[in-house]
Amino acid sequence: MSSTAFPTFTIEGYPRVGANRELKKALESFWAGRIDEETFISSAHSIRLENYARLRDLGLDQDYAIPADVALYDQVLETGVTVGLIGGDAAEVDLTEYFALARGTAERSPLEMTKWFDTNYHYLVPEVAEDTVITPRPQRILDIVAEAKEAGHTVRPFLVGPVTLLAKSKAAENAGEGFNPLSRLEDLTAAYAQVLAALKEAGVEWVQLAEPALVADLTIRSDADLAADAKATYEALLGSEDRPQVLITTPYGALRNGLDALVAAKPEALQVDLAPVTLANEEGYVERVAKAVAGTGITLAAGVIDGRNIWAADLRERLSVLEELKKGGVEKIAVTSSVSLQHVPHTVSVEKNLPVDVAGWLSFADEKIGEAQALATALEGGSVAAADAFARSDRAVRTRRESARTHNQAVQDRVAALPDGQVAREPEFEGRVEAQKVLNLPKLPTTTIGSFPQTTEIRKARADHRSGALTDEQYTDALKDEVKSVIELQERLGIDVLVHGEPERNDMVQYFAELLDGFVTTEHGWVQSYGSRCTRPSIVVGDVSRPKAMTVEWAKYAQSLSDKHVKGMLTGPVTILAWSFTRDDVPKSVSADQIGVALADEVADLEAAGINVIQIDEPALRELLPLREEDRPAYLDWAVRSFRLVSLDAKPTTQIHTHLCYSEFGQIIDAVAALDADVTSIEAARSRMELLGDLDESFHSEIGPGIWDIHSPRVPDVAELTELIKAALVNVPTERLWVNPDCGLKTRGYAETEASLRNMVLARDLVVESL
Numbered sequence: 001m002s003s004t005a006f007p008t009f010t011i012e013g014y015p016r017v018g019a020n021r022e023l024k025k026a027l028e029s030f031w032a033g034r035i036d037e038e039t040f041i042s043s044a045h046s047i048r049l050e051n052y053a054r055l056r057d058l059g060l061d062q063d064y065a066i067p068a069d070v071a072l073y074d075q076v077l078e079t080g081v082t083v084g085l086i087g088g089d090a091a092e093v094d095l096t097e098y099f100a101l102a103r104g105t106a107e108r109s110p111l112e113m114t115k116w117f118d119t120n121y122h123y124l125v126p127e128v129a130e131d132t133v134i135t136p137r138p139q140r141i142l143d144i145v146a147e148a149k150e151a152g153h154t155v156r157p158f159l160v161g162p163v164t165l166l167a168k169s170k171a172a173e174n175a176g177e178g179f180n181p182l183s184r185l186e187d188l189t190a191a192y193a194q195v196l197a198a199l200k201e202a203g204v205e206w207v208q209l210a211e212p213a214l215v216a217d218l219t220i221r222s223d224a225d226l227a228a229d230a231k232a233t234y235e236a237l238l239g240s241e242d243r244p245q246v247l248i249t250t251p252y253g254a255l256r257n258g259l260d261a262l263v264a265a266k267p268e269a270l271q272v273d274l275a276p277v278t279l280a281n282e283e284g285y286v287e288r289v290a291k292a293v294a295g296t297g298i299t300l301a302a303g304v305i306d307g308r309n310i311w312a313a314d315l316r317e318r319l320s321v322l323e324e325l326k327k328g329g330v331e332k333i334a335v336t337s338s339v340s341l342q343h344v345p346h347t348v349s350v351e352k353n354l355p356v357d358v359a360g361w362l363s364f365a366d367e368k369i370g371e372a373q374a375l376a377t378a379l380e381g382g383s384v385a386a387a388d389a390f391a392r393s394d395r396a397v398r399t400r401r402e403s404a405r406t407h408n409q410a411v412q413d414r415v416a417a418l419p420d421g422q423v424a425r426e427p428e429f430e431g432r433v434e435a436q437k438v439l440n441l442p443k444l445p446t447t448t449i450g451s452f453p454q455t456t457e458i459r460k461a462r463a464d465h466r467s468g469a470l471t472d473e474q475y476t477d478a479l480k481d482e483v484k485s486v487i488e489l490q491e492r493l494g495i496d497v498l499v500h501g502e503p504e505r506n507d508m509v510q511y512f513a514e515l516l517d518g519f520v521t522t523e524h525g526w527v528q529s530y531g532s533r534c535t536r537p538s539i540v541v542g543d544v545s546r547p548k549a550m551t552v553e554w555a556k557y558a559q560s561l562s563d564k565h566v567k568g569m570l571t572g573p574v575t576i577l578a579w580s581f582t583r584d585d586v587p588k589s590v591s592a593d594q595i596g597v598a599l600a601d602e603v604a605d606l607e608a609a610g611i612n613v614i615q616i617d618e619p620a621l622r623e624l625l626p627l628r629e630e631d632r633p634a635y636l637d638w639a640v641r642s643f644r645l646v647s648l649d650a651k652p653t654t655q656i657h658t659h660l661c662y663s664e665f666g667q668i669i670d671a672v673a674a675l676d677a678d679v680t681s682i683e684a685a686r687s688r689m690e691l692l693g694d695l696d697e698s699f700h701s702e703i704g705p706g707i708w709d710i711h712s713p714r715v716p717d718v719a720e721l722t723e724l725i726k727a728a729l730v731n732v733p734t735e736r737l738w739v740n741p742d743c744g745l746k747t748r749g750y751a752e753t754e755a756s757l758r759n760m761v762l763a764r765d766l767v768v769e770s771l
């Protein structure tokens with residue numbers, strides 16, 4: 001085997017969409033037919049090469065320091081197609097087929113998409129059965145290597161590892177009862193062996209296989225069994241001489257049984273996640289890693305640069321972790337990131353509107369590469385060898401700690417005065433049901449989830465307002481017109497509980513982040529969410545408070561237009577945190593409490609303005625669920641508490657709604673019940689009300705299982721909707737059932753919205769008649 005040493009510093013992966021979202025634009029133009037395939041291929045090629053050049057200029061100039069994590073849509077899809085778990089027996093998967101798998105076509109649904117570990121990134125879920133043919137297609141990755149080489153870059157090919165690929169797959173529909181995708185591990189390993197052999201043949205000396213499944217508790221395999229799977233797999237794969245040197249990576253948390261298992265298989269390099277959050281949660285991990293790796297000759301790629309957060313590293317503290325490893329007997333140490341940098345934006349340097357002090361506290365992907373380099377240098381020659389970087393880090397740590405922006409005594413005092421432990425609204429649910437009879441709602445009330453279609457006019461008005469072409473007043477007027485027409489539409493359709501349509505919100509989290517103290521937002525801080533979709537997470541910088549009411553004027557205006565109840569609309573603390581970058585100097589639970597009380601003030605102001613129904617959205621409740629089972633109860637405790645803080649002092653007559661979507665809730669259904677909302681609307685159409693079977697007596701709230709899947713432009717007909725309402729009534733008594741869509745309508749058009757809502761009201765009427 002060749003023996004080019006592993007680079008002294010590297011990263012796990014890098015944002016793929018391009019500094020100016022070039023890949024997003026190329027993809028969307030290609031899908032829309034604005035550019036042809038050849039043009040698309042050539043822009044994707046340029047984007048990859050530009051990224052490599054940028055990375056080299058940032059310091060990743062050693063051979064194999066640049067990870068070729070270059071999937072056009074998703075790394076799981078890309079790996080699946082390369083090793084042949086996806087794509088059937090076709091020798092090649094062309095672009096049309098590739099994007100059909102990702103996005104579906106008129107005739108065929110796409111692969112399911114779901115969250116990648118506990119991140120906000122979505123991957124495509126491979127479907128596997130006993131008879132799935134596995135057709136390795138090494139040419140794809142060889143082309144990537146060759147293209148890079150031609151431009152002068154020796155990159156490190158990137159694949160999701162075999163254990164994780166299967167652990168994150170699902171049983172195909174034709175699979176036998178109880179089929180576990182991991183039962184195909186041996187077959188799949190043989191396919192990886194072929195791909196590795198082809199890379200070796202092409203002269204590649206290092207390849208990267210990502211195995212994050214080993215840091216999570218899965219429902220389909222225990223930690224010990226999965227570790228045993230990994231050991232067997234890698235002993236087989238690494239036992240061959242016919243391969244490049246292998247880096248196995250384990251991002252997103254600490255290994256347990258997987259640590260000894262992977263070390264026993266003797267990869268040439270092993271990456272572990274040593275981010276501050278991981279170490280805080282897993283005492284003694286550094287020591288455990290050092291012990292396992294010392295004396296084995298394995299290069300330890302120490303993931304000391306936090307790839308999930310945007311704070312400048314405390315380089316001295318980080319260096320001490322590296323030194324502990326060294327003292328622990330680890331001979332070869334490389335510096336890397338804890339996870340792929342795909343989860344952070346490109347660079348702070350393009351942000352022109354950040355407060356200067358805050359800008360100095362941040363590190364996005366490019367800045368993190370500089371930190372890795374500084375640490376690698378310091379590990380060799382002490383911190384003096386990277387004096388500038390250490391001085392900058394010291395300044396960032398100190399000024400941030402001392403800043404008035406991070407510490408607000410009034411907020412801290414207010415939260416400190418709250419009772420410890422769980423809080424509860426009074427009276428209990430039954431008492432509130434009595435009190436809320438004054439709302440006078442009909443049987444099976446109809447409502448919507450909040451947003452109405454964000455038309456091109458609204459988007460244009462927002463852009464014009466930003467550019468100064470519309471004055472504040474003109475912009476507000478345009479939005480008011482929109483609210484008015486949304487209210488009129490709902491009146492016309494005969495919906496019972498109305499919404500104002502949320503036209504003023506660019507995004508359900510950023511809207512609040514901009515109005516709350518303690519947050520900053522970026523101009524260019526885009527992060528890939530899936531495919532061509534990017535989000536721009538806000539940043540929680542310090543203690544959070546509400547300088548003034550945020551939603552009241554809109555709610556009040558909308559309510560003034562109707563005699564029906566109009567819902568006040570808030571995003572809950574957990575979702576605000578899940579979709580933002582959070583502080584690393586306090587636990588998330590602290591920020592959650594602060595946001596909770598800030599929103600409680602908003603609830604009081606909404607009540608004072610005559611709003612009787614208030615919805616607090618928590619679509620991301622499931623998302624922050626820790627990967628390790630033992631960490632889950634504590635999380636659910638603070639998450640539920642923060643929600644309850646929002647509604648704690650609401651009047652008994654105020655009906656509190658919540659809304660959840662995006663995932664399977666079976667696992668957290670008790671926590672959803674514990675939110676103690678009066679009404680819960682929840683995504684259910686795609687699973688045809690399956691979730692209602694999971695509800696037991698502890699779930700007392702009224703419930704609106706979504707009957708219209710708003711993720712597609714399809715208009716459901718009355719018969720289908722009637723069916724779904726009746727299906728819901730099997731598990732939910734009439735007095736507790738609401739009728740609503742699955743989620744907000746902002747991505748829909750008006751035509752299908754109107755038609756679908758009309759059918760929804762008709763279906764409700766039919767069911768009520770039949771009762």
Ligand SMILES: [Zn+2]
Nearest residue numbers: 619661743744
């Ligand atoms: Zn939703």
